[in-house]
Amino acid sequence: MKRRLANGHLSGDEISALLAGLDEQGSREHAQGCEICGAELAKLQAALLLVRDGGRDWAARVATAPVWKAASAWESAPASRWVVFREAWLRPRRLALAGVLLGAMVVVPALRERQFRMESEALRVESTAQISDAALMAQVDLQVSRAVPEPMESLASLLSDRSNGTSATE
């Protein structure tokens, strides 16, 4: 709602609305009958005419001739190869391309996550195997370092005790 000024003249918004085709409150009739508002409206219209004339003069001054081609040439020679590619191939397929890109954005991280998990699992299995290998080697070392094999240790110690006893009685 564009409110009228307290003195009864058109507000700036009403003048803008009038020129924009939004004459809500009989602004046009008021402007036609009021010298002050009529002058205000004329001032804005004059500025707009200056812009129109200025723009047209400028365009006329810098305009070049149309990039002229015979009608048949328009079909075969668009602006560039990129334009041809864009219009004939890219634009009709842009939804499909967007879908592919979106899919790639979802699938690629998922594949990477899966690969990471597989690598972690392989690493874990490998390290577990290394630990059990080390334990086995420790056991082997222990067995090799014994004077007699472990099942014969009790017999060996018995014989050792007996030989010690005989020598004691002698």
Add this chain to the structure above:
Amino acid sequence: MQTLIAATSPTMAPSETITAALDWAADFDAVVHLYWPKVFRFALVSLRDRTAAETIAQDCFTRAWQARDRFRGDSSISTWLMQIAVNLIRDHARSRKLHFWRMLGSTSVDVSSAADLLADGKTSPEMTASAREQLAAVWNATASLPEMQKTVFVLRFVEDMDLLEIAEATGLREGTVKTHLFRALQSVRKKMTGVGK
């Protein structure tokens, strides 16, 4: 067959003369010659860049030729071409926002160049200076308008199109066109306040 050339009379407005029954292959050259200045001017005033305006005009007619089978004559050729140009300018403006550095090497013409166009011998020096100020104020104000407001403003006040034609060219409702125009005029009027007093 009624060709474009035969249908276009210098005494009639182009929008009144162009019919849907066009022999495109024969008449397209005439369409280009007839409407190139209008499309170029619209692009030039909207973008303020001569090179870009030429490119837009070229692309506009290329697209029109490629889409000629879809033209049913519901609107005039002029409005149809402006519709294509509006879309091209909107796309260009968007890409320019992203690649503003491209402008460094362009042939943009600044505000003062447009104000220089006012130089004529009909007015007193004081009036000319005042007119220049008014033009510069409006010109500056339109430069900073949002894209659609600027488009509607240029179509209305430079191209002299009526509200329905603008609605067709922009794909907006007539009421929305009026709203954009009202807001654009508000901005312009505020910039003009204090100028020339």
